[in-house]
Amino acid sequence: MREAQQNTLLLEASDGILAARAADGDVDAFEVLARRYGPLMRVFAAKLLGSDVESDDVVQEAFLTAWRQLDRLAEPRAVKSWLMRMVTNKAIDRMRVRKQHDDIDDYEPPARSSDNPERIIEMRMQLQALSTALTNLPDEQRQAWVLKELGGSSYGEIAETLGLPASTVRGLLVRARKTLMHEMEEWR
Known part of the structure; x- marks a missing residue:
């Protein structure tokens, strides 16, 4: 019962509290942030990349990086924009890699x-x-x-x-x- 109450409190917690707790190593707090902003990050990455498969990878990379760098987040309340900036950077990195490997001549638009x-x-x-x-x-x-x-x-x-x-x-x-x-x- 106590664990369910604690989970409910985490779900209702502000971004700042969740980010601060996650920076201190609270995996449950980080999971709430991931569930809160993961879908938005995925849709955004898919729009940038034009690929749902790649967007999943980019969001996962962004969350892994975020977990490692949460202690560097200066303003925990700004975690949403920080995560969005992170997914943007990861998507742009992915586009750069793709640009180096994909040949535009291989692209055939449906005729x-x-x-x-x-x-x-x-x-x-x-x-x-x-x-x-x-x-x-x-x-x-x-x-x-x-x-x-x-x-x-x-x-x-x-x-x-x-x-x-x-x-x-x-x-x-x-x-x-x-x-x-x-x-x-x-x-x-």
């Missing part, structure tokens, strides 16, 4: 019977140009762009995830969009 081969080749070239343009963006601009355009995050969420002021995020997105528009001009 409708009305699509002709020229259109398919044009789409491939366009995707390759976008991929190259994104790769050439500075890291913070690329991260902000991916979070906004692929992840659907708000400016505030991006600022929290990247640990930057919202005004900086706006500037990063303006520069990223301007660069991408310039780089993709011939595809308009």
Whole structure:
């Protein structure tokens, strides 16, 4: 009975209390945090990566890293944004690795019977140009762009995830969009 009551108290505890307890080695507190934010992290990683399988791996890596580094978390109440920033970084790392190993020529988008081969080749070239343009963006601009355009995050969420002021995020997105528009001009 006492254990059930303690579990109920943990479920109702604030993020700050759970993070502080987990930093002290309380596995049950960490498990509550994982259950509380794991689904959000998984959906977010899936949007960034475009893969449910990879998103599970990224979230698991983020939680393993979080468990090891919880004692370094300066503000336990900010554990949600800290976890989201961690999953973002892990997803971006995964995209970098994928970029080094995947050949864009191997990607074949599903073709409708009305699509002709020229259109398919044009789409491939366009995707390759976008991929190259994104790769050439500075890291913070690329991260902000991916979070906004692929992840659907708000400016505030991006600022929290990247640990930057919202005004900086706006500037990063303006520069990223301007660069991408310039780089993709011939595809308009």
